[in-house]
Amino acid sequence: MVKLAEYPRTATFAWSHDRIPQIVTGTASGTIDADFSNESVLELWSLLATEPKKPIASLSTDAKFNDLDWSIDNKIIAGGLENGTLEFFKLNNNKTKIESIGKFDQTHKSAVNTVKFNPKQSNVLISGDNNGEILIWDTTKAVNHGSVVKDYTPLKPGTAMTSIEEIHSLAWNQSLAHVFASAGSSSFASIWDLKAKKEVIHLSYTSPVTGLKPQLSVVEWHPTNSTKLVTATGSDTEPAIIVWDLRNANTPLNTLVNGHSKGILSLDWCNQDEDLLLSSGRDNTVVLWNPTTGEQLTQYPPHGNWLFKTKFAPQAPDIFATASFDSKVEIQTLQNIVNELDQEQNVTKQQESETEFWNNVSHEESNEKPIVKKLQAPNWYENKSPAATWAFGGKLVTISEDGKSVNITKPIVPGLEQNIALNE
Amino acid sequence: MVSITNAHNELIYDAVLDYYGKRLATCSSDKTIKIFEVDGESYKLVETLEGHEGPVWRVDWAHPKFGTILASCSYDGKVIIWKEENGRWSQIATHAVHSASVNSVKWAPHEYGVVLLCASSDGKVSIVEFKENGISTPTVIDAHAIGVNSASWAPATIQEETVLSTNNADATSSTTGGNKSVKELRRFVTGGADNLVKVWNYDETAKTYVIEATLQGHSDWVRDVAWSPSVLLRSYIASVSQDKTCIIWTQADSKDPWKKTLLQEEKFPDVLWRASWSLSGNILALSGGDNKVTLWKENLEGSWEPAGEVEQ
Numbered sequence: 001m002v003k004l005a006e007y008p009r010t011a012t013f014a015w016s017h018d019r020i021p022q023i024v025t026g027t028a029s030g031t032i033d034a035d036f037s038n039e040s041v042l043e044l045w046s047l048l049a050t051e052p053k054k055p056i057a058s059l060s061t062d063a064k065f066n067d068l069d070w071s072i073d074n075k076i077i078a079g080g081l082e083n084g085t086l087e088f089f090k091l092n093n094n095k096t097k098i099e100s101i102g103k104f105d106q107t108h109k110s111a112v113n114t115v116k117f118n119p120k121q122s123n124v125l126i127s128g129d130n131n132g133e134i135l136i137w138d139t140t141k142a143v144n145h146g147s148v149v150k151d152y153t154p155l156k157p158g159t160a161m162t163s164i165e166e167i168h169s170l171a172w173n174q175s176l177a178h179v180f181a182s183a184g185s186s187s188f189a190s191i192w193d194l195k196a197k198k199e200v201i202h203l204s205y206t207s208p209v210t211g212l213k214p215q216l217s218v219v220e221w222h223p224t225n226s227t228k229l230v231t232a233t234g235s236d237t238e239p240a241i242i243v244w245d246l247r248n249a250n251t252p253l254n255t256l257v258n259g260h261s262k263g264i265l266s267l268d269w270c271n272q273d274e275d276l277l278l279s280s281g282r283d284n285t286v287v288l289w290n291p292t293t294g295e296q297l298t299q300y301p302p303h304g305n306w307l308f309k310t311k312f313a314p315q316a317p318d319i320f321a322t323a324s325f326d327s328k329v330e331i332q333t334l335q336n337i338v339n340e341l342d343q344e345q346n347v348t349k350q351q352e353s354e355t356e357f358w359n360n361v362s363h364e365e366s367n368e369k370p371i372v373k374k375l376q377a378p379n380w381y382e383n384k385s386p387a388a389t390w391a392f393g394g395k396l397v398t399i400s401e402d403g404k405s406v407n408i409t410k411p412i413v414p415g416l417e418q419n420i421a422l423n424e
Numbered sequence: 425m426v427s428i429t430n431a432h433n434e435l436i437y438d439a440v441l442d443y444y445g446k447r448l449a450t451c452s453s454d455k456t457i458k459i460f461e462v463d464g465e466s467y468k469l470v471e472t473l474e475g476h477e478g479p480v481w482r483v484d485w486a487h488p489k490f491g492t493i494l495a496s497c498s499y500d501g502k503v504i505i506w507k508e509e510n511g512r513w514s515q516i517a518t519h520a521v522h523s524a525s526v527n528s529v530k531w532a533p534h535e536y537g538v539v540l541l542c543a544s545s546d547g548k549v550s551i552v553e554f555k556e557n558g559i560s561t562p563t564v565i566d567a568h569a570i571g572v573n574s575a576s577w578a579p580a581t582i583q584e585e586t587v588l589s590t591n592n593a594d595a596t597s598s599t600t601g602g603n604k605s606v607k608e609l610r611r612f613v614t615g616g617a618d619n620l621v622k623v624w625n626y627d628e629t630a631k632t633y634v635i636e637a638t639l640q641g642h643s644d645w646v647r648d649v650a651w652s653p654s655v656l657l658r659s660y661i662a663s664v665s666q667d668k669t670c671i672i673w674t675q676a677d678s679k680d681p682w683k684k685t686l687l688q689e690e691k692f693p694d695v696l697w698r699a700s701w702s703l704s705g706n707i708l709a710l711s712g713g714d715n716k717v718t719l720w721k722e723n724l725e726g727s728w729e730p731a732g733e734v735e736q
Contacts, residue, residue, distance in 0.1 A: 004569075019644055020570065020618055048569050048618070316570055316617065318524075318545060335524035335545065337501035341564070342523075375478045377499040381525060381545075382453070383437045383481070385697035385711035388734065391441035392703055395425075396734060397448065401715045403435040406450055408426040408462065413707055413719060413731045 004319060005052050007045060007329040012309055013321055014068035014077060021313040022046055022056075022095065023321060025329050026065030028308070029082035029111070040064040042079065042089060044098050047319075047331065059098040061087065062105075067114045073122040076101070076139055080112030086127055088143055102148030108133060113184075116170045119271075120177035127154075128167025128182060136194065158197030164190065168234075169218045174271070175226040187213035189231045191246065201249050203231060205242050214238055220267040223274050228253070230291060232264035232279060239264050241279055243291055254294045259287040266310045272317045273379045280307035286322055288334065290376060297376050301368035303328065317378065334378070338369050428460060428467050442485040442492075449494055451480035457496050457506070459513070471513045475504050481527055487534035495540055497526035503542050505554065517554060521562050522546050527573050528648075532610075533580035541612055543572035549614055549624075551633065563632055565624075568616025574648045578611035579655050609678055611636065613661050615646030621663045621673065623682065641684050643667045650699040654706050662687075662708055664696035670710055670720075672728060687720060687728045707731055 011025035027040040040063055043055035063083035070077050077089040077098075087103035110130035118124035125137040135154040142152045157180075166185040173179035178194040191201035204213050217234030227246040233239055241256035241264065262282035269291065270276035277291040284307060286300040305326035312320045321331045349357070386398040391408075398407050431439075432452035439450045441462070448460040448467070457473040457480055478499030486493035492508040493516075503519040503526055522544035532539035538554040549572055552562040567575075610626035612633070621639040626632075644667035652660035661673040661682075670687035687708075694713030701708055708720040708728075717734035 318571060318617070333524055333546070335501070337520075337523050339501060339520050339523050341521050375500060377453075377479045377525065381481070381499060381527070382435065382479070383697050384695070384713050386715060386717050386734075387436075387438055387698045388709040388711045388717040389438075389440050389698070389700045390702040390707070390709060391445055392443060393445055394702065395441060395445055396709060396717070397439045397441055398711070398717055398734060399436050399439055400427075400429075404432055405427060405429040406431050406436065406439040406448065407428075408441065408448070409734060410425055411719060411732055411734050413705070413721065 004047060004331040004333065005045070006331070007043075007053075007055075008327050009043070009329055010323075010325055010327045011043075011329050012065050012068050012323055013311075013329055014070040015311060015313045015321065016070050016074050017072055017314050018074065019315050020048060021316050021319075023313075023329075023331070024068060024070065024077055024089075024098070025055075025323075026061070026068050026079055028323065028325070029064035029066050040081075042068075042077075042098055044091065044095075056096055057091075057098045059089070059100065061100075062103075066112060069115045069117050069125070071117040071122045071125075071139070072119055075122070076117075076143065078115045078117065078125050078127070078137075080115040080127055080129075082111045084108045084110055084112060084129065086112050086115065086137075088139070088148060090146070101143055101146060104142075104148065104152075104154075107135065107154060113166065113168055114170050116172055116180075118172050118177055119174055120172075124177070126157075126170050126172070126180055128170045128184070130166050132164035132167055132184070134164070134167060134170070134182060134192075157192045157194060157199075159199065160190070161199045161202050162188070169220075171219050171221050171229070173226055174221050174223050179226070181219040181221065181229060183216045183219040183231060185215060185217070185234075187215055189216040189219050191229075201246055203244060203249055205231070205233070205240075205252060207238050207240075209238065214240075216242075218264060218267045220269050220277075223269055223271045225274070230267055230269065230277065232267050232281075234263040234265070236262045236282060239281065239283070241267065241277070241289070241291070243294075254291070256289055256291065256294050256296075259289065259296050259299070260285065265306060265308045268311045268320070270312050270317050270378070271314055272312075275376065276312075276317075276378060278310050278312065278320060280310035280322060282306045284324070286310050286320075290374075296373045298334070298373065299371040300332075301370060303330075317380065336370055337372075342369070426462055426465055426467055431458060431460070431469075432456070437479065438482040440483050440485060443488045447485075447492070449483045449485065449496075451483045451496055453479040455480060455498070457483060457494070459494075459508075471508075473506055473513060475506075475515055476500050476502065478525075481525070482529055484529050484531050486531045486538060489534060490538050493538070495529040495531065497529040497542060499525040501526060501544070501546075503529055503540065505540075517558075519550070519552050519562065521550050521552075521564055522548065524571070527571075528575055530575060530577055530612075532577050535580040535608075536610065541575050541577060543567070543575040543614060545571040545573075545617075547571055547616075549575050549612075565633055567614045567622060567624075568618045568620060571617035572614050573616060573646060575612055575614045576649050576651045576661075578609075578613070578651045578659065579653045581609050581655060582607070611651075611678075613649045613651050613663075615649035615663050615665075617645050619644060619646060619665070619667075621646055621649055621661070621671075623661070625678075637682050639663075639671075639673055639682055639684070641671045642669065647696060648698045650701055650708075652701040652706055653703055654701070656706065660701070660706065662699040662701065662710075664699045664710060666695050668692045668695060670696055670699065670708075672708075672722075685726075685728070709734070 044057040063081040088101040183189040214233040214235035218232040222228035239260040243254040264281040288298040434454040476498040505517040524545035642665040668691040698711040719731040
């Protein structure tokens with residue numbers, strides 16, 4: 001299935017938390033469409049739509065988006081806008097319309113760069129802006145009877161260790177609902193504890209090659225381990241993904257290098273399999289890693305421009321979406337193996353005449369395949385049961401609890417003893 | 425009865441006995457398949473088959489009338505057909521039409537020939553017939569968006585139709601000369617990551633498999649589907665899911681709608697991964713993430729009751 005969908009938009013996006021996910025896209029800031037339009041639109045897409053090129057719903061907004069996120073309970077979509085507005089949206093009951101619940105246009109004093117809902121408490125949201133301000137929102141208080149409460153004031157996370165510059169990335173700890181991390185234009189990533197009301201740890205990475213401390217632009221937590229996280233450098237000279245265990249915050253646990261040739265803009269640690277991490281960046285590529293072993297698993301074919309956001313569908317992690325500045329939001333599968341049918345296509349191509357080749361080449365969908373460096377099956381594929389199968393003669397074959405032994409038994413089924421005896 | 429300890433160094437995903445109960449095939453995350461000869465309470469490892477590049481999910485033995493043939497499928501997107509001749513095992517074919525993990529392989533009822541059904545995470549199922557001179561062109565159909573987890577053949581049935589009384593499209597494909605036509609009804613069932621179960625049948629005119637029914641009932645990934653091999657008064661399909669339920673789908677006649685019965689109202693303690701029907705007597709074995717195998721049978725009232733638990 002390769003590429004499941006491609007939306008011709010330069011847009012940021014957010015996945016819904018469904019097994020058959022929906023996705024919303026919002027016109028990305030800092031871009032101008034081919035028709036020089038300055039409009040911004042939030043659109044809803046379905047992977048199962050009969051007309052995949054057409055959004056199910058769309059809504060115009062005052063400004064373009066820097067980020068979008070969908071609450072874990074699927075009830076609210078938050079958008080961070082380039083004009084400093086934080087806007088809340090929801091879908092109608094049959095998921096065919098997007099409605100604005102309302103917006104806070106005075107709260108942040110600069111562009112809202114990133115918004116993130118808490119994975120444990122679906123009503124809690126953090127937002128970070130271009131002036132380094134971080135705000136904590138409680139949607140049960142900020143949103144009432146389906147619209148925003150005008151006099152609501154979000155909380156501040158507390159005291160910073162040093163002055164915080166532009167915030168580009170925020171991430172909630174996956175197990176501790178009161179801990180989050182921030183990263184941006186400085187060489188520091190910060191860990192905040194809302195119970196302690198302050199920044200508790202400061203991470204910085206010294207390059208072993210140059211001795212410099214590169215900018216740490218992205219941060220992302222381990223899906224289950226509360227002390228582990230990854231940060232990525234935005235540096236074009238030394239792109240690296242650094243794995244940390246906060247119990248020893250001075251030295252990185254692991255450094256993932258040689259995957260990207262330019263600065264990294266996005267990370268996603270798969271919430272269903274801790275051995276899978278996606279990264280993308282200014283070198284126009286997506287890389288799948290095993291962050292535990294540090295190995296590169298797959299290099300996806302390059303795009304025409306920077307890939308500024310890459311995310312697994314949280315409840316369908318066989319697929320992921322990428323947003324790029326070449327007017328594409330693309331949804332593809334983790335696997336796209338070269339097969340015999342592709343080879344047949346190649347043979348057909350070789351038999352084309354020169355004219356046919358030039359006629360076809362312009363409007364052909366490229367089917368460039370990812371480079372698999374190491375084949376690693378995601379853990380949601382593995383059978384985790386005794387896998388019982390019946391055989392003739394009333395025999396049943398099962399796998400033992402440790403998964404390494406096989407038993408063949410002849411279970412006695414009440415009322416069917418005679419039948420089994422007949423089979424002997 | 426027999427316990428084969430440490431058959432593989434890594435996790436075993438599937439273990440299947442052949443028709444005579446003499447050979448056991450196991451497959452593992454170590455990318456290999458092992459063949460054991462089983463005799464009474466003793467067993468012997470006879471071969472380790474290497475060829476897959478990823479974990480091997482499932483294996484299936486072909487009917488013995490075609491020889492000693494085994495099919496295996498892997499995360500590497502390939503299906504390999506292995507054959508033993510004079511004690512030597514070799515790969516006789518590779519079926520590589522999928523672009524993602526192949527999650528299940530099942531040989532068709534032997535009446536159809538050497539025909540294999542494969543289900544893949546690329547959203548497709550493929551049906552391929554192996555002939556003496558090599559592989560025939562596979563049929564590849566889009567089955568489930570976001571991936572197919574399992575597929576299972578219906579037992580071979582011959583359906584008699586009275587042409588004059590059934591004045592429908594099927595009559596055109598019937599043989600001429602009498603008022604009765606004998607029609608082979610080739611069907612299979614698929615379960616997918618779109619939470620759906622789908623029933624397919626072969627359309628003579630279209631020369632491909634077409635959808636007969638889309639069965640909705642699960643609220644999460646369908647992990648396995650199993651069509652009962654017993655030719656009974658009704659067709660039985662069991663589907664098990666990540667949603668911790670098992671649904672029994674029954675149909676009295678191939679034109680009737682499918683009827684849905686939850687095996688039990690309350691959810692199982694963990695994800696249900698596998699369903700297997702006994703070859704006679706219609707006993708259903710379910711394998712769960714809690715490492716339990718439970719057995720089920722239908723009572724006279726048409727509801728399902730436990731028929732024991734298998735001691736591990």
